Amino acid sequence: MAKATKKQALGRGLSALLKDPTNDIKSVADKNADKVVGSIVELDLGSIEVNPFQPRTSFNEESLRELASSIKELGVIQPITVRKLDFNKYQLVSGERRFRASKLVGLETIPAYIRIANDQESLEMALVENIQRQDLDPIEIALSYQRLIEEISVTQEELSDRVGKNRSTIANYLRLLKLDPIIQTGMRDGFISMGHGRALINVEDLSDQLDIYEKILSQNLSVRDTEALVRGYKNPKENSKPQKASAPPFAKKAKRELTDLFETSVAIKVSKSGKGQLVVPFKSQEDFERILKLIKSEK
Known part of the structure; x- marks a missing residue:
């Protein structure tokens, strides 16, 4: 005291x-x-x-x-x-x-x-100290990096040395400033995370960005869900590929039972019409004869 x-x-x-x-x-x-x-x-x-x-x-x-x-x-x-x-x-x-x-x-x-x-030194001190010590949101950090680069005239590499951050980290923050202003505001207000923002950056069209942003909010999408949605926007053909039909319950049950019986991975394919194939693989003639013997014994 x-x-x-x-x-x-x-x-x-x-x-x-x-x-x-x-x-x-x-x-x-x-x-x-x-x-x-x-x-x-x-x-x-x-x-x-x-x-x-x-x-x-x-x-x-x-x-x-x-x-x-x-x-x-x-x-x-x-x-x-x-x-x-x-x-x-x-x-x-x-x-x-x-x-x-x-x-x-x-x-x-x-x-x-x-x-x-002087003013320049003050600006650098304020921004560097705040980046390192204050709980700034991702957009505020990005703006701080941008101001240091523009007003102090440093490269990303030089900035990396001054603030003790990897150049790739600085680049990732700066890329957030390419997002639509509405999305930037949403990030500042905590509606979405930096992970969501990094996924959205990969969508160049701002209207598409906003469409995905609205889905993130309305459907409470995770970062991984958002990344998948972004891939769909960038590669719409991937979403149009026909999905494999799920096997009906009777086929799934039979697959499990036959796999256990024959001790080999049985494949069952069933079409929409109900027709299908049962494939029982074998490794050798000896293995084939073993499976054949099991089939005969089940008669």
């Missing part, structure tokens, strides 16, 4: 330092910057603005209330990260859920790490 009190007191001391206009810290080269950058500082919630680069665009209200209840009971355990914009003005890099939940509880200050960075 003493350590926590000392840390809070230190945070308040650094907070006071940041509120001194005569010694405003604007870069890592300024006096006392080394005391602030990388340290936990208690910042006024009113001095922090939301990061426009934040990939998460929606927050589950119930989970937010649960986090607020935890913060009310235990405080903010993991500090947020901000970057300094101006005198006593900061912008979120990561930790928006903690920031919002703290406001719900009515806190006036929040512990924060301060970083001094």
Whole structure:
């Protein structure tokens, strides 16, 4: 408890330092910057603005209330990260859920790490940290990867090194952005999984995608069912192949009995008219004579 009190007191001391206009810290080269950058500082919630680069665009209200209840009971355990914009003005890099939940509880200050960075560095920090730590939905992750590639100008291979993910994993997420926007929304809202989305990507026509999407919802299709349905859309001839007729009950029963009797796999084929064939395979002349003897003994 003493350590926590000392840390809070230190945070308040650094907070006071940041509120001194005569010694405003604007870069890592300024006096006392080394005391602030990388340290936990208690910042006024009113001095922090939301990061426009934040990939998460929606927050589950119930989970937010649960986090607020935890913060009310235990405080903010993991500090947020901000970057300094101006005198006593900061912008979120990561930790928006903690920031919002703290406001719900009515806190006036929040512990924060301060970083001094330009917009591009801030964007990269926000997106990379959120991809690694936040429970983003697949579309939010895909959008984050896309923004890193476009705005930071990195290749998928370079991005793979930065976020610690396989290039194929990144490519699979980016492909989700080819889905119809309605399907993307359904994935973000949890109506379908990423597995469903990956199956639907293989259907190029967006109207066909939506047809399958509606069937997934109405019939509660699994990912495997969806994959089979997609194959049918891509190869309609496969669905038109005649299905093998199921043998009638009497033939199935006879097949089991004769297989046991002859100790060999008997085949029975029956047409729609009721006509059919009985095939009893044998491995050698000796095996044939054995089967023939069994048939004669059954007379």
